[in-house]
Amino acid sequence: MIRRLDLLLCGFEKLMMVGLTLVGVCLGLLQIILRYVFNSGIHWLESVLVISLVWAMLFGASRAIREGYHPRVDLLPMAMGPRGRAVLNLLAYGATLALCLYYAYDAIFYANFLNMIGAVNQETDIPELYFFLVVPITMVFFSLRYVLLLLSLGRDIGALKPEEIYLSKIASNKGQGK
Amino acid sequence: ASIANAEPIKIVMSDDSAKVSLKGQTFEKFAEEVKKRLGDKVVIELHHSSTLFDQSDQVQGLQLGAVNFIAPTTGTYATLAKGMNAFNLPFLLDTPEKFSAAMQDETVRSIFVPQLRSKNIEPVAFWINGPRVLGYSGNKDVLTPADIAGMKIRVQSAPVYVKTFEAVGANPVSVNWGEAPTALQTGVIDGAEVTPNAWKGSGMYEMINHLTLTNHMYSYYMVGTSKNWWDGLPDDVRSGIADALKAATDWNLENGLKMNSDDVEFIRQSGVKVHSLNDEQHAAWVAKMKPVWKELGEPLVGPEVMARLKEIAGAAD
Amino acid sequence: MTVAFLAIVFFVLILIGAPIAVALGGAAVLSSIFFSPIPTGILGQKLLTNLEHFTLMAVPFFFLAAALMENGGLVRRLVDLATALMGHFKAGLGMATVLTCIFFAAISGSSPATVAAVGNILYPALLKEGYSKKFSIGAICTSGSIGILLPPSIPLILYGFVTETSIPKLFLAGVVPGVIYGLLLLFTARFLATREGVEVRQRAAVGEMGRAFRVSFPALLLPIVIIVGIYGFPGFELFGMQFEGGAIFTPTEAALVAIGLAVIVGMLIYRELKVRDVFNVVAATVPRVGMIFWVTANALMFGYFITKIGVPAKLAQLVLDAGLSPVQFLLCVNVLLVIVGFFLEGVPTILIFAPLLEPAARSLGIDPVHFAIIMVVNIELGLITPPVGMNLFVASSISGMSVLTVFRAALPWIAATLTALLLVTFVPQVSLYLPALMK
Numbered sequence: 001m002i003r004r005l006d007l008l009l010c011g012f013e014k015l016m017m018v019g020l021t022l023v024g025v026c027l028g029l030l031q032i033i034l035r036y037v038f039n040s041g042i043h044w045l046e047s048v049l050v051i052s053l054v055w056a057m058l059f060g061a062s063r064a065i066r067e068g069y070h071p072r073v074d075l076l077p078m079a080m081g082p083r084g085r086a087v088l089n090l091l092a093y094g095a096t097l098a099l100c101l102y103y104a105y106d107a108i109f110y111a112n113f114l115n116m117i118g119a120v121n122q123e124t125d126i127p128e129l130y131f132f133l134v135v136p137i138t139m140v141f142f143s144l145r146y147v148l149l150l151l152s153l154g155r156d157i158g159a160l161k162p163e164e165i166y167l168s169k170i171a172s173n174k175g176q177g178k
Numbered sequence: 179a180s181i182a183n184a185e186p187i188k189i190v191m192s193d194d195s196a197k198v199s200l201k202g203q204t205f206e207k208f209a210e211e212v213k214k215r216l217g218d219k220v221v222i223e224l225h226h227s228s229t230l231f232d233q234s235d236q237v238q239g240l241q242l243g244a245v246n247f248i249a250p251t252t253g254t255y256a257t258l259a260k261g262m263n264a265f266n267l268p269f270l271l272d273t274p275e276k277f278s279a280a281m282q283d284e285t286v287r288s289i290f291v292p293q294l295r296s297k298n299i300e301p302v303a304f305w306i307n308g309p310r311v312l313g314y315s316g317n318k319d320v321l322t323p324a325d326i327a328g329m330k331i332r333v334q335s336a337p338v339y340v341k342t343f344e345a346v347g348a349n350p351v352s353v354n355w356g357e358a359p360t361a362l363q364t365g366v367i368d369g370a371e372v373t374p375n376a377w378k379g380s381g382m383y384e385m386i387n388h389l390t391l392t393n394h395m396y397s398y399y400m401v402g403t404s405k406n407w408w409d410g411l412p413d414d415v416r417s418g419i420a421d422a423l424k425a426a427t428d429w430n431l432e433n434g435l436k437m438n439s440d441d442v443e444f445i446r447q448s449g450v451k452v453h454s455l456n457d458e459q460h461a462a463w464v465a466k467m468k469p470v471w472k473e474l475g476e477p478l479v480g481p482e483v484m485a486r487l488k489e490i491a492g493a494a495d
Numbered sequence: 496m497t498v499a500f501l502a503i504v505f506f507v508l509i510l511i512g513a514p515i516a517v518a519l520g521g522a523a524v525l526s527s528i529f530f531s532p533i534p535t536g537i538l539g540q541k542l543l544t545n546l547e548h549f550t551l552m553a554v555p556f557f558f559l560a561a562a563l564m565e566n567g568g569l570v571r572r573l574v575d576l577a578t579a580l581m582g583h584f585k586a587g588l589g590m591a592t593v594l595t596c597i598f599f600a601a602i603s604g605s606s607p608a609t610v611a612a613v614g615n616i617l618y619p620a621l622l623k624e625g626y627s628k629k630f631s632i633g634a635i636c637t638s639g640s641i642g643i644l645l646p647p648s649i650p651l652i653l654y655g656f657v658t659e660t661s662i663p664k665l666f667l668a669g670v671v672p673g674v675i676y677g678l679l680l681l682f683t684a685r686f687l688a689t690r691e692g693v694e695v696r697q698r699a700a701v702g703e704m705g706r707a708f709r710v711s712f713p714a715l716l717l718p719i720v721i722i723v724g725i726y727g728f729p730g731f732e733l734f735g736m737q738f739e740g741g742a743i744f745t746p747t748e749a750a751l752v753a754i755g756l757a758v759i760v761g762m763l764i765y766r767e768l769k770v771r772d773v774f775n776v777v778a779a780t781v782p783r784v785g786m787i788f789w790v791t792a793n794a795l796m797f798g799y800f801i802t803k804i805g806v807p808a809k810l811a812q813l814v815l816d817a818g819l820s821p822v823q824f825l826l827c828v829n830v831l832l833v834i835v836g837f838f839l840e841g842v843p844t845i846l847i848f849a850p851l852l853e854p855a856a857r858s859l860g861i862d863p864v865h866f867a868i869i870m871v872v873n874i875e876l877g878l879i880t881p882p883v884g885m886n887l888f889v890a891s892s893i894s895g896m897s898v899l900t901v902f903r904a905a906l907p908w909i910a911a912t913l914t915a916l917l918l919v920t921f922v923p924q925v926s927l928y929l930p931a932l933m934k
């Protein structure tokens with residue numbers, strides 16, 4: 001179950017990261033070519049470039065949870081035994097999950113608000129709502145990722161590097177072909 | 179309960195330009211006038227330089243009640259009332275008199291006031307920003323549209339600015355304002371078209387050697403407040419703020435005109451060649467840019483309002 | 496009261512090991528809930544508007560450019576060139592390591608990326624040449640830090656972004672300190688290698704040098720295009736046509752061009768990069784940049800909250816009232832940043848402290864550009880100090896040594912970093928000379 005959800009999240013994240021980053025890079029190169037070679041330009045290019053990259057990077061940030069890239073200071077956890085660490089990890093990851101859920105709630109409220117007022121992006125004529133959707137979606141992704149992490153840890157909640165435990169468990173599950 | 183013991187009302191104002199700019203000073207005046215009239219009944223929080231909200235998120239901040247007064251350019255509200263883009267059509271409402279007449283006209287108001295009110299925004303005042311003028315570096319004078327052909331001019335990325343400069347054969351480039359000084363300094367763009375106040379305030383006048391007073395658009399700010407908040411204020415507080423706003427608006431008109439011409443003079447003194455257009459040259463710019471009315475105006479506001487706007491502007495197609 | 500609460504929540508979250516982004520965002524959110532309510536929806540909105548800036552896109556672009564250079568075989572050829580140029584000198588390969596770091600630094604905006612790219616190739620090479628493990632890993636770990644001082648530089652981009660300082664100016668300001676720091680490192684390499692008594696290699700034949708240069712030429716194009724693109728070339732006349740000088744690209748565009756060139760050189764000239772690899776490089780790089788974006792969004796959230804309650808203005812006032820001289824202030828800042836550097840990485844350091852300290856520095860008449868370079872050199876030091884030091888981590892994974900062993904190996908080199916720090920702090924002209932020429 002955990003593994004299947006992880007696969008699903010990974011697939012979607014990768015699609016967004018690679019697809020939208022390449023879109024952003026291509027639009028950027030196109031803009032440079034248009035500007036310097038043909039002395040012309042498309043006025044909405046820049047805002048679409050920016051939004052594609054922001055989408056890609058936020059999905060990347062979700063993926064970064066899985067890989068353990070989000071920097072943290074683990075001095076105190078390091079100084080403690082497994083029991084103390086278990087408490088700290090529960091607190092730290094609990095707080096993280098709480099913040100992500102709060103952001104998700106706030107972002108869903110705002111998305112709803114944008115939908116209600118129908119604000120339209122000036123450069124592209126696209127409703128602002130569509131640009132904004134990345135925030136509620138990735139906040140839900142973030143929350144799911146932390147829930148998966150906490151669930152998969154189970155007894156190993158006292159680990160010094162919880163993400164490594166998670167990755168190794170996902171990998172070992174693979175063999176069983178669940 | 180006695181009014182004297184009531185909690186003071188907090189008024190949050192967010193300014194997206196610097197404290198020393200015309201708008202920053204108008205905001206300071208506004209805050210001062212409110213304080214003068216309402217004293218301890220209010221606490222005023224005034225944030226300059228986009229530190230609280232910037233150009234892109236202030237309107238939503240206002241609607242949600244995180245800020246009580248903002249004053250972005252009229253085009254900023256066009257995300258909610260598309261027709262407001264029409265106020266920036268080139269050579270249409272190109273003087274404070276014409277603009278002010280249009281803002282009092284019921285037909286014109288019908289394209290944005292109901293839309294904004296239904297989205298919790300109350301338009302409470304209009305402040306002037308200034309005429310848009312063309313600054314550029316290079317070794318030729320730009321006096322007619324033919325002179326600008328092929329030049330890379332930085333514009334805001336809304337269609338009305340892009341089309342206007344495409345119409346004269348320039349190459350409009352939408353570099354965002356934050357990167358514009360660098361882009362100008364390094365030659366990524368040849369010029370830009372902002373108000374004299376903005377040329378001075380951004381330090382960008384040091385990077386140009388010509389300024390042509392094209393005055394192709396006049397830029398205005400619309401002061402907006404949150405309708406729910408505004409309607410919910412005690413009567414004495416609301417009328418106190420309204421009076422203060424009136425005083426600040428008068429100050430803005432009086433000093434804005436002077437400040438813009440002072441700024442042109444300042445830029446001239448700093449060694450930039452300033453060109454005014456004679457009637458014939460002016461007419462050439464109008465002739466080239468006016469087709470944009472037809473292309474954008476009617477689709478934005480419909481034939482009836484467009485006709486009314488033209489009537490106010492005293493112009494035919 | 497609010498400030499105390501904010502600070503306590505922040506430090507508690509940091510201490511218990513919550514991600515730094517969460518400590519920043521969590522402290523702001525919790526304080527706002529208790530003391531200074533923000534209407535629902537605003538925080539959600541800010542998460543996006545904090546990131547929607549064209550300038551910020553330079554960060555993923557430079558990361559991608561560097562990763563593509565490494566995968567396309569460009570870095571390896573730069574290493575070969577540096578070896579051919581320096582190999583026959585006393586301590587030649589040691590100095591070549593520093594030189595390669597300088598080459599690569601001129602495309603990479605990140606020091607850990609420099610350590611990773613150069614280290615993976617040069618660490619085994621140094622061992623083979625007879626250098627000790629201690630020397631080799633110390634050299635790589637420390638020289639790599641130059642990546643954020645020489646332009647382009649992610650911390651400088653972020654500094655410019657949060658304080659609204661001109662990024663090309665910041666980039667230029669890093670050049671002289673970067674070159675001085677590089678020379679200090681070259682000197683250290685020579686000194687240490689001589690003490691170790693490493694044998695000298697035979698001078699490369701002129702033909703071999705020429706070959707190395709020819710082969711690496713397309714790779715050398717990248718730093719050249721970036722530097723010329725951002726700062727421009729003098730005007731010239733050719734066949735009666737007048738070419739105007741001046742820069743060609745904004746930094747963000749230069750990074751895009753670097754990506755394009757890295758792909759072209761890697762795919763068509765060196766033929767080491769396949770279309771598949773490009774996808775893989777993107778998929779591997781984006782999560783690392785995503786992390787930076789997430790910290791940025793939360794740091795700006797934190798910034799929004801402290802602005803709302805008026806902290807930076809009060810802090811600047813406090814510094815003024817305390818009557819610190821600029822020199823005293825800079826000393827305090829250095830001590831603070833060295834301590835912070837033990838625990839925090841460069842990106843959060845800039846994002847947390849630049850908006851707080853820059854107004855205070857400015858009120859004392861310290862040039863924001865000068866101040867930025869001081870911050871960046873401190874960050875370089877922080878990259879090599881335990882317990883949290885990205886360069887240490889990367890070097891440890893390259894060499895298989897423990898983090899503390901790597902740190903001990905880096906200690907003699909840190910003398911060079913400290914010298915650079917003192918010089919940059921007390922001689923503003925080192926940073927300000929070049930930007931002043933830009934007119």
Ligand code: NA
Pocket residue numbers: 599600601602603604605641642643644645646647648
């Ligand atoms: Na660099």
Ligand code: NA
Pocket residue numbers: 836837838839876877878879880881882883884885
């Ligand atoms: Na450190």
